[in-house]
Amino acid sequence: MDRIDAMRAFVTVVNEGTFTRAADRMEMSPQLVSKYVSQLEQHLGVRLLNRTTRKIHLTEAGASYHQRAQQVLNDIDDMENQLGDLQTQARGLLRISAPVSFAIRHMAPMLTAFQKAHPAVDIDLQLNDRKVDIVEEGFDIALRIGHLKSSSLIAKRIAPVRLVMCASPDYLEQRGTPERPEELRDHRYLRYSYMDVDANEAVHRELRSAGSGMVSNNGDVLVEAAVAGAGIALQPTFIAGSAIREGKLQVILPECEPEPMALYAVYAHRQLLASKVRSFVDFMDGYFGEPPYWDRFE
Structure with missing residues (x-):
């Protein structure tokens, strides 16, 4: 027995007044509605309805159960409606x-x-x-x-x-602008801790040989250090782009730009x-x- 279906059958019978009207409302046979109510009574161990050929009468237990069951079913319907809203409306x-x-x-x-x-x-x-x-x-x-x-x-x-190598114009003026990847070895590298080395192996092969200027797990720190002249940074343009646009950083070796x-x-x-x-x-x-x-x- 599905207890929720049985409970809903009992409540519908009480609300509609007859098994026949309850069956029409629930789109099932009166025999199945009657079976649900009987199974519910057997499960609870009490008689909920006194039946005659024309009318049904709630017992004392049935009246008490009907009130609580109606609230339970209302709560279930409300919960399902709310969950449905979560699927159909962004909330x-x-x-x-x-x-x-x-x-x-x-x-x-x-x-x-x-x-x-x-x-x-x-x-x-x-x-x-x-x-x-x-x-x-x-x-x-x-x-x-x-x-x-x-x-x-x-x-x-x-x-x-997009990842770019960049440095401040002052730094490049003092240390020289690399024109080939192997010239990176003569510079200070501002290294990001979480950089995906495998994806950028060609560039990292040279950068690993560069002087260790700074290591950080935050790209903003490294970009600001590069703006201050601390060395060359390999950073995404969503961090370095504004400094490049303002002339505070200059892109170097664009032909060696790693795969995006x-x-x-x-x-x-x-x-x-x-x-x-x-x-x-x-x-x-x-x-x-x-x-x-x-x-x-x-």
Whole structure:
């Protein structure tokens, strides 16, 4: 016996007044409705209805059970309606993990615009450059930068991520501008801790031989150090682009630019995807432009 179906049959019989009308309402036979009610009485061990050929009468136990059962069924219907709204309307708390520098520089305007379009969605944005476990840590979506390897997660490419080598004009004037990769060995390298070495092996082969100017796990620090004349940085243009556009940094060896990476939106499931996640992924798609606005410095 399905207890919810039996409960719904009993409540419908009481509300409609007869088994026949209850059967019409539930689109099933009167015999099946009667069977559900009988099974419910057997399960509870009490008589809920006294039946005659023309009428039904609630017992004392039946009247008490009817009131509580009606509330339970109303609560179930409300819960299912709310869950349906989550699928059809963007609402609820959206938990996002994003890289630190990208989020600080580029996400606030986008999130503001997204919430204006979807005011029923609240945002919980957590910044972290490590690779979070979306399911274990309770995130709806994670933004990741790199060359994604195959996994069980779903990944949507949002924007290209271009890497450039750059240094300040003052530094290059003092130390000389490298014109060949092997000349990088004579310079100070501002190294990012999490750089994907395999994806940029040709450049790193020379940079590893360069003097170690600084190591950091934050690209903003390295870009600002490069602006101050500390050495050569290999950084994404979403961090270095504004300094390049303002003339504070100069791109070197553009012909040796590493293969572009990409910004991805990563989430756990494609089927039954919550509307808040689907709406956010769709909103990000194309938001930054093609090429993205941070690359418009040449």
